[in-house]
Amino acid sequence: MNHPQLPSYLDANSLGPWATFLEQVDRVLPHLGKLSVWADTLRRPKRSLIVDVPIFMDNGTVQHYEGYRVQHNTSRGPGKGGVRYHPDVTLSDVMALAGWMTVKNAALNLPYGGAKGGVRVDPKHLSLSLLERLTRRYTSEIGIIIGPEKDIPAPDMNTNEQVMAWMMDTYSMNVGATTTGVVTGKPLILGGSLGRHDATGRGCYIVAREAMQRLGIGMTGTRVAIQGFGNVGNAAARVFHDHGARVVAIQSTGGSIYNPSGIDPHALNDFLAHSNGALTDFPGVEKIDHAAFWAVDCDIMLPAALENQITTVNAPSIRARLIVEGANGPTTPEAEDILLAQDAIILPDVLANAGGVTVSYFEWVQNASSFFWTESDINARLDRALSDAFRVIWDVGQERKLPLRTAAFVVACTRVLEARALRGLYP
Numbered sequence: 001m002n003h004p005q006l007p008s009y010l011d012a013n014s015l016g017p018w019a020t021f022l023e024q025v026d027r028v029l030p031h032l033g034k035l036s037v038w039a040d041t042l043r044r045p046k047r048s049l050i051v052d053v054p055i056f057m058d059n060g061t062v063q064h065y066e067g068y069r070v071q072h073n074t075s076r077g078p079g080k081g082g083v084r085y086h087p088d089v090t091l092s093d094v095m096a097l098a099g100w101m102t103v104k105n106a107a108l109n110l111p112y113g114g115a116k117g118g119v120r121v122d123p124k125h126l127s128l129s130l131l132e133r134l135t136r137r138y139t140s141e142i143g144i145i146i147g148p149e150k151d152i153p154a155p156d157m158n159t160n161e162q163v164m165a166w167m168m169d170t171y172s173m174n175v176g177a178t179t180t181g182v183v184t185g186k187p188l189i190l191g192g193s194l195g196r197h198d199a200t201g202r203g204c205y206i207v208a209r210e211a212m213q214r215l216g217i218g219m220t221g222t223r224v225a226i227q228g229f230g231n232v233g234n235a236a237a238r239v240f241h242d243h244g245a246r247v248v249a250i251q252s253t254g255g256s257i258y259n260p261s262g263i264d265p266h267a268l269n270d271f272l273a274h275s276n277g278a279l280t281d282f283p284g285v286e287k288i289d290h291a292a293f294w295a296v297d298c299d300i301m302l303p304a305a306l307e308n309q310i311t312t313v314n315a316p317s318i319r320a321r322l323i324v325e326g327a328n329g330p331t332t333p334e335a336e337d338i339l340l341a342q343d344a345i346i347l348p349d350v351l352a353n354a355g356g357v358t359v360s361y362f363e364w365v366q367n368a369s370s371f372f373w374t375e376s377d378i379n380a381r382l383d384r385a386l387s388d389a390f391r392v393i394w395d396v397g398q399e400r401k402l403p404l405r406t407a408a409f410v411v412a413c414t415r416v417l418e419a420r421a422l423r424g425l426y427p
C-alpha cells in the first residue's frame with residue numbers, strides 16, 4: 001500500500017491496524033462528493049499524546065511504561081473511546097482505534113468525536129496495587145487533555161470498572177471536585193449506568209437481528225461461532241442464546257470448543273466460575289484446534305477478541321453468511337474482499353460493537369443530569385439507537401450498492417466532514 005499522506009512519526013512498514021483504517025478511508029472517499037477535500041482530517045489524528053508512566057515496583061525499583069491518548073477527531077464533540085492495557089499496543093494501534101471511534105460515534109449520531117488510549121503493559125504480571133499505581137499515574141499524565149467536556153475514556157481490553165473508578169478518582173483529586181462524567185463504564189455505585197456491562201454484546205445481537213429480518217432469516221436455531229469470551233463475546237453469547245440462537249463454537253486464549261447442538265453460555269460461566277477447569281474442560285464439547293474454529297459450520301461468525309483475526313488465510317474457510325464484528329478491526333481489507341466475494345454480509349465494527357459507546361453516552365448524560373434511568377429504559381433506548389443507525393446504513397448500502405462498512409463510513413464521514421466544513425479552520 002502506498003500512503004503519501006503518512007505523518008513523519010509513523011513507519012510505513014509497521015502501520016498495523018492504522019493501515020486498515022487508511023484503506024477504509026480510501027474506500028469511502030469516492031462516495032463523499034465535495035467533502036472529500038477534507039479527507040486529510042481523517043488521515044491525521046487531531047492530537048496524539050505519548051506519556052511516560054513510571055511506577056515503583058514492590059521491590060523498590062522503578063519501572064517505566066509507555067502510555068498513549070489519541071484524539072482522532074473532535075469536530076462533533078469531545079473525544080470518546082476506551083483505554084487498552086496490552087503488552088503489544090503501539091501508537092499506530094491507538095490511532096486506528098481512535099479513528100474507528102470517530103466513525104462509530106458519528107455512525108450512531110452520538111455527539112462525540114473519537115479518541116482512544118493505551119498503556120503498553122501486560123496487566124496479568126501486575127498485582128492489584130501496581131495496576132492501581134499505573135492507572136493513577138497514566139490518568140494524571142493524560143489529565144491535561146481529558147475531562148467530561150474534552151475527552152471521556154472508557155474500558156477496553158484488559159481494563160474494567162475498577163480501572164475506571166481509579167481513573168475517575170485520580171482526575172477528581174487533581175481538579176478538586178468529584179467528576180463522575182470524566183469516564184464511563186464505571187461501577188454502578190460511582191455513577192455507572194445499568195446495562196453498560198452487557199451493552200456491546202447486546203448491540204451485536206440487535207444489529208444481527210435487524211440484518212436477519214431483512215434477509216428473511218429467523219433467530220431460532222441460528223448457529224453462532226464466537227471468538228473471544230470476554231466482555232463482548234460473553235455478553236453476545238448470552239443474549240444470542242437467550243433469544244433462541246445456538247452458540248456452536250467459542251474460541252478464547254484458552255482454546256476452542258465446539259458443539260453443534262449448542263453450548264449454554266450461562267452453564268459455561270458457572271463452570272468457569274466454580275471449577276478450576278479451563279474453557280476446553282467444559283463437559284459435552286469437542287476441543288478443536290485454532291484453525292478449525294474458523295471453518296465450523298455456522299450462520300454467524302462473531303469475532304470479539306482482537307484486530308486482524310480474519311485474514312486471507314482463514315477467510316476462505318469461513319462458512320457463515322453473516323460476520324458480526326464485535327471486536328474492533330477484526331477483518332483485514334483483503335479478507336473483507338474474499339468474504340464479500342463469498343456472498344457474506346459483514347456487519348462492520350463501527351456499527352456492530354457500537355452498543356458499548358451508546359450506553360456510555362447514556363451514562364455520561366445521566367452523570368451530567370444526576371438523574372438515573374432504569375435498565376429496561378436503557379435497553380429500549382439502546383435498541384432504538386442501534387436499529388435506527390442500522391436502517392440508515394443498510395438503506396445507503398442498498399441505494400448505492402455498497403458493502404455495509406463503506407455505507408457506514410459514508411454516513412459517518414459525511415457527518416464528521418460536514419461538521420468540519422461548517423466549523424471552518426481556526427484561526
Ligand code: NAD
Pocket residue numbers: 155156157158200227228229230231232233251252253254304305306307326327328353354356357
Ligand atoms: P476482554 O479482554 O474482556 O476479552 C477478550 C477475549 O478475547 C478474551 O476471552 C480472550 O481470551 C480472547 N482473546 C484474546 N486474544 C485472543 C486470541 N489471540 N485468540 C483467541 N481469543 C483471544 O475484551 P473485550 O472488552 O471483550 O474486547 C474485545 C474486543 O471488542 C476488542 O477488539 C475491543 O476493542 C472491542 N470492543 C469492546 C467494547 C467493550 O465495551 N468492552 C466495545 C467495543 C469494542
